[in-house]
Amino acid sequence: MVDLPSREWRVAPSIIVLKVIGAALLAALALTADGRGLFLAGIAALGVAGLAVRDLLARVRLAADTHGVTVVTGFSGRHHIPWPQIERIRVDSRARYGTRMQLLELDTGDNIHLFSKFDLGEPVVPVAEVLMRMRP
Incomplete structure (x- = not known):
């Protein structure tokens, strides 16, 4: 694991x-x-x-540190997921209606957390790369 500082991704x-x-x-x-x-x-x-209002109350949609990730759940709740519980980090890319949509997918086995570039404030591929480098 590369020792990277904690990161947050928020709605632009x-x-x-x-x-x-x-x-x-x-x-x-x-x-x-x-x-x-x-x-x-x-x-x-x-x-x-x-x-x-949800975007104002829960601007930070995804945060990561050495212990795991914190994701937004529900309207504005937060849920911490330790790294060992994350089974897979991947980017799902699909073409729909003439455009390409990419979603960051965090799979914990029981739940799948999806984030778009609108949730994260930047393209999902670089975010996935950072998460993979942070993951033990």
Whole structure:
């Protein structure tokens, strides 16, 4: 194991700003819409606002140190996973709708924790490489 300092990966501020702007635009749309549009745009605005709040409360999505990794669970909870419990670290890459999506996958046997570049604030391949170097 290479002795690397602890690291944290967090949601980029630009993503949070985009979610707040999206929620505001949907709320404005809801205020100008009729009955059905008011309901749909209002629900969408609340959903996007909820995601923005989660990003503010749990900005750090993944942290790693010599003892293991800490991941976000639920809305804003945290769960520490010691290195020996992590069975596999890999990058899952899939092409969908004309774009390539990559997810960092941490497999503990019982659970699989998935992170996108939007969760981590940087591409997932370098994050996976850092985690593999930190892992004993």
